[in-house]
Amino acid sequence: MNIKKRIRILFLCTGNSCRSQMAEGWTRELKGHLVEVFSAGIETHGLDPIAVEVMAEAGVDISKQTSKHVNTLIHIAFDTVITVCDNARESCPLFPGAKKVLHAGFNDPPALAKALAAQGASEEEQRNCYRRVRDEIRTFVQTLPESLETPENPG
Numbered sequence: 547m548n549i550k551k552r553i554r555i556l557f558l559c560t561g562n563s564c565r566s567q568m569a570e571g572w573t574r575e576l577k578g579h580l581v582e583v584f585s586a587g588i589e590t591h592g593l594d595p596i597a598v599e600v601m602a603e604a605g606v607d608i609s610k611q612t613s614k615h616v617n618t619l620i621h622i623a624f625d626t627v628i629t630v631c632d633n634a635r636e637s638c639p640l641f642p643g644a645k646k647v648l649h650a651g652f653n654d655p656p657a658l659a660k661a662l663a664a665q666g667a668s669e670e671e672q673r674n675c676y677r678r679v680r681d682e683i684r685t686f687v688q689t690l691p692e693s694l695e696t697p698e699n700p701g
Contacts, residue, residue, distance in 0.1 A: 552579070552580055552581055552582045553580065553581055553582070553625040553626065553691050553694075554581075554582045554583075554584070554622065554623065554624045554625050554626075555573065555581050555582070555583050555584070555624065555625065555626045555627075555628060555690070555691075556583075556584045556585065556586060556619060556622075556624045556626070556627045556628070556644075557569040557570055557573075557583070557584070557585040557586075557628050557630055558585070558586055558587070558588070558616060558627055558628065558629045558630065559585070559586075559587050559588075559629070559630050559631050560587055560588055560589060560591075560631050560633045560637075561587045561588075561589050561590060561591030561592075561613065562585055562586050562587030562589075562590055562591065562613040562614055562615075563587070563590075563591040563592055563593055563594040563597070563613055563656075564594040564596075564597040564654070564655055564656060564676075564679075565630045565631060565652050565654070565655070565679065565683065566585035566586065566587065566630050567585055567593060567594070567597055567608050567611055567613075568597055568601060568608070568679070568680050568683045569583075569585060569628070569630055569683050569686075569687060570583050570584065570585035570608070570611060571601050571606045571607075571608035571611065572606060572683055572684050572687040573687050573690065575605075575606045576684070576687055576688060577687060577690050577691070580690070580691055581690060581691060584614075584619055584622065584624075585611070585614070586614045586615060586616040586618065586619050587613060587614070587615060587616060588615075588616060588633065588637045589615070590613040590614065590615050591613060592613050593608070593609075593611060593612065593613055594655075594656060596655070596656075596659070596673060596676050597655065597676060597680075599673075599676075600673060600676040600677050600680050601680060603677070604680060604681075604684070622643070623643030623644075624643060624644045624645075625644070625645050625646075625694075626644065626645065626646050626647070626648060626691075626694055627644045627646075627647045627648070628647075628648050628649070628650050629647070629648070629649045629650070629651075630650055630651065630652050630683075631651060631652070631654060632651055635649045635651070646694070648694070650686055652679050652682055652683060652686075653675070653678075653679055655675045655676040655679045658672075658675035658679075659672035659673070659675045659676065662675065
């Protein structure tokens, strides 16, 4: 019997508090049978409580996930490292075992919410930033792992 090994993906962000955590949660929920997923940050900022809330609204519990520094995972041979913010893309450490490093940038919900708050937006309008990015990440994750083999992302 030929059992295919799950591919290992790391989602990398600046603080491993929101976008990379959402991506880890969605991947575990939607593609856990195909992908062994991890997330980490160039820094650790703790888990964003609003990210936890909006993921729960969508039926995905990320409350037990933790903010991890990328150096704690450097020993793992990843098939793909996906940076989800420009800062992580620019600061991405070398992963000697990684077959590829890709960038899938998403807006930063806390920064968007802070900008809206400064303009007098309601808490609900601020949370909508998180929901929009959550849904964009879900759409991206739904393409995995097939999208990793597209002409733009040769294997």
